[in-house]
Amino acid sequence: MQDKFMTEEHVMFRNAVREFIKRDIQPHHEQWEKDGLVSRDVWLKAGENGFLCMDVPEEYGGLGVDDYRYLAIFSHELAYAGIHGPGFGITNELVVPYIMAFATDEQKQRWLPKLATGECIGALAMTEPNAGSDLQRAATTAILDGDHYVVNGQKTFISNGIMADLAIVYVKTDPNEGARGTSLLVIERGMEGFERGRNLEKVGLHAQDTAELYFRNVKVPIENRLGDEGNGFKYLMHNLPQERLSIAIGSMGQAESALDHTIKYCSERTAFGREIGKFQNARFKLAEMKTELQVGRVFLDHCIMLQCEEKLSAEEAAMAKWWCSDLGMRVIDECVQLHGGYGYMTEYQVAKFFLDARVNPIYGGTNEIMKEIIGRSLGF
DSSP states (O other): OOGGGOOHHHHHHHHHHHHHIIIIIHHHHHHHHHHTSOOHHHHHHHHHTTOSSTTSOGGGTSOOOOOHHHHHHHHHHHHHTTOOSSOHHIIIIIIHHHHHHHOOHHHHHHHHHHHHHTSSOEEEEOOBTTBSSOGGGOOOEEEEETTEEEEEEEEEEEETTTTOSEEEEEEESSTTSGGGGEEEEEEETTOTTEEEEEEOOOSSOTTSOEEEEEEEEEEEEGGGEESSTTOHHHHHHHHHHHHHHHHHHHHHHHHHHHHHHHHHHHHHOEETTEEGGGSHHHHHHHHHHHHHHHHHHHHHHHHHHHHHTTOOOHHHHHHHHHHHHHHHHHHHHHHHHHTGGGGGSTTSHHHHHHHHGGGTTTTTSOHHHHHHHHHHHTTO
């Protein structure tokens, strides 16, 4: 985020995040990548430092900070540092907004305090093997039976899926009603029939646990439903702009970091007796990337400020997600090329960015869907 949008308090917060990353995450991240998931201790430390549920009112265990810039700074710093293992953003920007918007006071008291301390890890379970961006095709059912729902089905590609203690699950409570027959249920660890499948092996994001979830006659109390029955699809649309904005922020953070790594590399690496950066081709490539990222940053910061005012539209969020994630991939690809053979080695951060960033144009709704959203807003 540009300095003109940050107060002294934001800068202090950013410095605290950087120290947290340096002290509590970076020394362990390589091992987490080998393990395929992080230690739960880092969640507790994040809670101790106030990095979870920042915008949740104090009565529910949060800090009561009503300023999206803090979440944006947190997401950007993690992405810039190449940190993807701890899925803090899943809790902060996917799970918590749904609970804050649609949960009862009793539900908030039950779930938010432990999410804020890091004792409880959250997940959002929408995607199914045959239903990705097209959520209306979801087939997981939740049939009301007295005072509980009986849930059957499967979800996949669920971030925090292995470690999650609760998952907000998108289900069909009336299979005959399409989108109007869907609801959101909170399904918790230990409920009989709620099982984890594989910790999926991915191209990148190796420290981030991503799992299949299975529901076999899971009895979920009616008290675990978020909001009204039949409004699940409508509720999901409520928070998708923020989710997509967070992807845009992460994409820009990765790309900006990749460029900084590359500028440093081009100033140190020599070929034919001079630094790579002194060749016109390299200078032009670096100039193009710097300019494109600056242009993207201006629009992204505009969207962040709109989100602070709760004015970010679905179309603008789609623009940010599409543009920043595609731009990020282009920039990182060029950075790999400028590194030559070293750019293909995962001991170099640009190679890890190349692997990790590839999912950005896919999740949160594919970029093709983002263009569809934008196109529909034009009247087509």
